[in-house]
Amino acid sequence: xxxxxxxxxxxxxxxxxxxxxxxxxxxxxxxxxxxxxxxxxxxxxxxxxxxxxxxxxxxxxxxxxxxxxxxxxxxxxxxxxxxxxxxxxxxxxxxxxxxxxxxxxxxxxxxxxxxxxxxxxxxxxxxxxxxxxxxxxxxxxxxxxxxxxxxxxxxxxxxxxxxxxxxxxxxxxxxxxxxxxxxxxxxxxxxxxxxxxxxxxxxxxxxxxxxxxxxxxxxxxxxxxxxxxxxxxxxxxxxxxxxxxxxxxxxxxxxxxxxxxxxxxxxxxxxxxxxxxxxxxxxxxxxxxxxxxxxxxxxxxxxxxxxxxxxxxxxxxxxxxxxxxxxxxxxxxxxxxxxxxxxxxxxxxxxxxxxxxxxxxxxxxxxxxxxxxxxxxxxxxxxxxxxxxxxxxxxxxxxxxxxxxxxxxxxxxxxxxxxxxxxxxxxxxxxxxxxxxxxxxxxxxxxxx
Ligand code: TRP
Ligand code: MN
Numbered sequence: 151x152x153x154x155x156x157x158x159x160x161x162x163x164x165x166x167x168x169x170x171x172x173x174x175x176x177x178x179x180x181x182x183x184x185x186x187x188x189x190x191x192x193x194x195x196x197x198x199x200x201x202x203x204x205x206x207x208x209x210x211x212x213x214x215x216x217x218x219x220x221x222x223x224x225x226x227x228x229x230x231x232x233x234x235x236x237x238x239x240x241x242x243x244x245x246x247x248x249x250x251x252x253x254x255x256x257x258x259x260x261x262x263x264x265x266x267x268x269x270x271x272x273x274x275x276x277x278x279x280x281x282x283x284x285x286x287x288x289x290x291x292x293x294x295x296x297x298x299x300x301x302x303x304x305x306x307x308x309x310x311x312x313x314x315x316x317x318x319x320x321x322x323x324x325x326x327x328x329x330x331x332x333x334x335x336x337x338x339x340x341x342x343x344x345x346x347x348x349x350x351x352x353x354x355x356x357x358x359x360x361x362x363x364x365x366x367x368x369x370x371x372x373x374x375x376x377x378x379x380x381x382x383x384x385x386x387x388x389x390x391x392x393x394x395x396x397x398x399x400x401x402x403x404x405x406x407x408x409x410x411x412x413x414x415x416x417x418x419x420x421x422x423x424x425x426x427x428x429x430x431x432x433x434x435x436x437x438x439x440x441x442x443x444x445x446x447x448x449x450x451x452x453x454x455x456x457x458x459x460x461x462x463x464x465x466x467x468x469x470x471x472x473x474x475x476x477x478x479x480x481x482x483x484x485x486x487x488x489x490x491x492x493x494x495x496x497x498x499x500x501x502x503x504x505x506x507x508x509x510x511x512x513x514x515x516x517x518x519x520x521x522x523x524x525x526x527x528x529x530x531x532x533x534x535x536x537x538x539x540x541x542x543x544x545x546x547x548x549x550x551x552x553x554x555x556x557x558x559x560x561x562x563x564x565x566x567x568x569x570x571x572x573x574x575x576x577x578x579x580x581x582x583x584x585x586x587x588x589x590x591x592x593x594x595x596x597x598x599x
Contacts, residue, residue, distance in 0.1 A: 154432035156396040156405060159389050164425035166265045166387060166418060168279070168286045168298040176390060179300035183307055183394035188408030189259070189314055190382065192399040195435050198381050198411045201253045202436050203464030205496045205540045211248050211594065212467070212498055212541025213241055214383060214412075214438075215583070216257030218575035219264050222284035222302070222309050230313045231320065232548030233258055235334045236580045238326055238378070239348060240587035242334075246351060247591025249598065255381040257545070259313040260410045262286075262306045263387035264574055265418045281573075285388055289573055303391050310409065314382060321380040328375045329359060336580055338550040343558050344584040383438070386413035389429055396433065404434045414438030414469065422449070422456045431457055438467040438543075440500065443476040447487035454493045463494035469543050470497065473504030474523035477531065485535040498541035499528040506575065509555070509563045515576050518556030522589060529593045539597075542590055546578040557582040 152158065170176045204210040216233050224230070233256060241252045262285035271280045271291070278296040281289045285306040288295030320326065325333075331352045339345040362372065369376075386392055386407070395409040407413055413433075417440050419426040430437045437457060441450060450468070458465045468488070472480045488495055501524035502516060509515045525542070532539035552565045553576035570576070578586065 154428070156393045156429075156432070158432065159393070159425040159429040162423065162425040162428045164389065165421075167389065167425075168282055170298045170300060172300070176300040179303045180390050180394040183303060183391065186307060186395075188395065188397050189307075189310055190408055190411050192402060192406055192434075194381070195406050195411055197379065198253070198255075199434075199436050199462070199464040201251075201379075201464070202467065202496050203494075204251070205253055206463045206494050206538065208538040208540070210251040210253055211244055212253045212255065212496060213237065213244060214255040214257065214498065214541060215240070215544040215546045217261055217547060217572070218545045218577060219283050219573045220258065220261045220309075220313075221573060222262060222305055224309055224312055227313070227316045229547065229549065230258060230316055232336065232580070233546070234317060234320055234325075234380070234548075235336065236546060236548035236583045239331075239334045239584055241378070242328070242331055242355070243348070243351065243584070243587040243591050244594065246355065247588075248594035250594075253381070253541075254378060255383050255412055256317070257383055259317060259382040260306070260310040260384040262309075263385060263391075265385075265387060265416050283387075284573075285391065303388070303394075306391070307395075317380055317382070322377050324376070326376075326378040326380075328355065331355060336548060336550070339580045339584060342581045344581050344588065347588060348584060381411040383410050383412035383414060385416055386426060386430060386437075387416070387419065389425060392429060402434075405432055406434045412436045412438060412467070414440065414467070416440050417442045417445075417471075420453060422452045427453065427456055436465055436467060438469050438498070440503070441468055441470045441484065443472045443480040443504065445484070447484050450484060451487060451491050451493075454488070454491065454495065458493065461493055464496070466493070467496040467498050467541070469500045470528070471500040471503040472524065474501070474520045474527060476504070477524055477527040481528065481531045482535060485531060485537045489535065489537055496540040497532065497537060498543045499525055499539070500543040501525045501528070502543075502545045502575065509566055511563055511566065513563075513566050513570065515563075515566055516554045518554055518578075518582055518585075521554070521578075521586065525586070525590060526593070529597075533597070539593075542586075544578060544583065544586065545575055546583040548580045548583075551577060551579045553577050553579070554582060558585055
């Protein structure tokens with residue numbers, strides 16, 4: 151194989167990259183990005199690798215979640231704060247149920263690029279480039295908005311930095327303190343059955359904390375209770391952006407992506423000999439790959455050889471998104487093949503993307519019942535194969551949206567019109583997310599026996 155360098159992906163066929171009308175303007179934006187500070191530190195990336203190695207070994211659980219696509223307009227930080235709030239709630243529920251650490255990773259602070267099935271979109275006889283996420287162009291259906299604009303790379307960097315700064319402030323500055331866990335419940339969740347179950351759990355943890363304080367665990371000795379390590383991730387789609395933020399650690403001597411701690415590839419860009427895999431193979435970050443029902447086990451093994459020839463634990467997360475119906479047939483052969491190969495992967499379940507349907511009003515939605523079914527199938531398949539059901543990857547928001555059907559609020563087709571604000575795929579709302587966390591916690595608890 152030829153040597154890797156941050157731009158070596160340019161020698162390979164690349165899918166899903168926008169056609170910029172002015173390549174010089176793109177090069178100029180990338181040059182500016184190249185002079186910006188890294189968003190994440192190599193030491194944090196190394197810590198995530200170590201945490202994920204614990205997940206691969208079955209000693210920790212991975213929780214990854216956030217918007218399908220983030221909005222470049224940060225809206226005062228509200229969406230990011232609400233996503234963090236619900237992820238913390240889910241993490242508490244899972245930590246308690248599983249009695250093992252939860253590795254917390256947001257689809258956040260950089261999730262701005264989307265793959266599309268078609269390059270163009272036609273409405274009323276007008277054909278324009280498809281919307282590819284805020285880092286590329288605007289969602290509005292006008293020629294001006296849909297033109298890929300390199301200035302958006304710089305805006306995406308700024309928005310990522312601002313969001314990351316807020317997340318660091320909240321996770322280190324007291325918001326994530328376990329003594330505050332009642333405060334993570336938003337008003338609309340509080341009244342729901344999940345909210346009540348959470349309040350009971352919070353009371354129990356509160357009692358345990360009071361007991362520990364009485365036993366002499368003080369501010370200093372109980373520091374882990376007061377903050378969390380929180381990692382960021384996004385789909386590694388817009389390679390010019392990722393390349394510009396790739397840096398070499400002089401002490402360690404390896405390259406890493408500094409746009410986020412973890413990057414993943416979607417189903418559409420994971421061909422072993424193409425540009426996206428070429429980029430990911432050279433960075434030291436943990437990398438995820440989405441695996442759908444059509445992926446032959448041999449393709450997955452080829453991908454693992456390419457991405458992780460050294461078989462380092464904590465390097466690769468395989469995120470399966472089979473669809474509840476096809477999972478029982480498609481997942482087990484994959485688990486067998488990977489186990490047999492000896493590759494130390496983290497297996498994570500994305501129960502969202504294989505279960506997307508269209509409502510009776512023509513709206514993209516997902517049924518909570520199917521999501522639950524895929525999660526259950528995932529745990530059952532791993533139990534049968536003797537592999538580790540390591541994580542959960544979900545599209546969610548802490549906000550009170552109505553995008554997925556079902557759940558405790560029993561949302562139906564007519565409800566979807568009320569608060570459907572996703573720019574892309576339908577997300578679980580705060581209440582549905584918490585409900586899913588309780589379900590997974592119960593499955594993990596059952597494993598403990
Ligand atoms: N620091 C520990 C952890 O991250 C405990 C903890 C503090 C925690 N705040 C939390 C766990 C919020 C879950 C959610 O696991
Ligand atoms: Mn999506």
